[in-house]
Amino acid sequence: MSEYPITTLNKVIRGSKRANYNVKEINKILDDGFLCHIGYIYQEKAIVIPTAYGRMDDIIYIHGSLKNRMMTSILETGEISVSVTHLDGLVLARSAFHHSANYRSATIFGKVRKVENPEEKMNALTCILNHMVPGHWDNIRKPNSKEFNATLVMAIKIETASAKIRTEGVVDEKEDHNLPIWAGVVPIRQVADDPVSDINLPGGVSVPDAVLKYVERNGKNNG
Numbered sequence: 001m002s003e004y005p006i007t008t009l010n011k012v013i014r015g016s017k018r019a020n021y022n023v024k025e026i027n028k029i030l031d032d033g034f035l036c037h038i039g040y041i042y043q044e045k046a047i048v049i050p051t052a053y054g055r056m057d058d059i060i061y062i063h064g065s066l067k068n069r070m071m072t073s074i075l076e077t078g079e080i081s082v083s084v085t086h087l088d089g090l091v092l093a094r095s096a097f098h099h100s101a102n103y104r105s106a107t108i109f110g111k112v113r114k115v116e117n118p119e120e121k122m123n124a125l126t127c128i129l130n131h132m133v134p135g136h137w138d139n140i141r142k143p144n145s146k147e148f149n150a151t152l153v154m155a156i157k158i159e160t161a162s163a164k165i166r167t168e169g170v171v172d173e174k175e176d177h178n179l180p181i182w183a184g185v186v187p188i189r190q191v192a193d194d195p196v197s198d199i200n201l202p203g204g205v206s207v208p209d210a211v212l213k214y215v216e217r218n219g220k221n222n223g
Contacts, residue, residue: 009109010162020163029106029163030055030084034132037083038062040073053082054127060108060156061115061124071152074112080156082108090186091169094176102185106163108156115153124153135210192218 003021004010012019020026036053039046049070054061060082064071074080089102115121126137143151170183192215195207216222 004160004162006162007160010107010160012162012164015164015166018164018166020165021161022163023161025165026106026108026161026163027055029086029104030060030108031131032086032104033084034128035084036060036062037085038070038074039081039083040070041077042069042073052128052132054124054129054131056124056127058158060110060158061127061153062156063125063128063151063153066150066152068152071154075114075154078112080108080110080112082110082156084108087188088167089188091166091171092182092184092186093170094172094179094181094183098170098172100166100171102166102168102187104163104165106161108158108161110157110159112154112156115155118148120155121148121151121153124155125151133210133214135213136208139208139210190218191220193220 002023004023004026006021010021030053034052034054035050037048037050039048041047047070051062051064051070062071083105085103085105087101087103091098091100091102093099115124122143125143129137129140169185172183195211195215197205197207
């Protein structure tokens with residue numbers, strides 16, 4: 001499947017010219033971040049929570065404690081909506097009305113299930129951590145039995161999705177173009193600084209290659 005079918009659930013209404021239903025493009029938006037926002041209902045109140053995630057094919061994994069109210073509430077309903085957004089720039093127009101932002105956002109809809117199989121559960125935890133820093137799972141102490149059993153992992157099967165993407169410059173009224181007012185775009189990106197080692201590290205412990213590679217790819221001198 002190259003594109004998600006457009007339905008009443010995933011159809012972009014506002015700003016439809018920026019809509020994108022391409023599976024590859026949506027996966028790229030998911031893979032470029034590791035924090036998502038999840039909406040759910042708890043005691044008849046709407047709540048939105050940020051959480052880390054990992055993607056494996058058409059499955060998104062999230063994790064929390066066994067008593068996490070967000071996860072237990074979502075498991076009760078069996079369905080979920082997940083949102084991921086990247087801010088790429090501030091679009092500063094001549095007029096207040098046309099100020100905007102450049103961004104990439106994806107909204108995912110899918111069914112959820114509790115991950116019961118121990119092998120899939122461990123693979124899911126690996127996926128979430130490596131989604132944050134690729135390859136870092138190989139550098140850590142793995143969860144012990146107590147930690148593993150106290151962790152609830154949920155799998156979200158992506159059934160449909162949509163994205164909105166803005167990459168334009170300023171869009172002002174033609175009659176405003178000659179105004180003596182600056183207009184333009186301020187690019188924005190997330191930058192990784194040099195790692196700061198924990199003060200309690202024993203002597204001789206160096207920064208892992210996976211972390212150094214992450215900083216190199218996402219550092220201030222890249223891009």
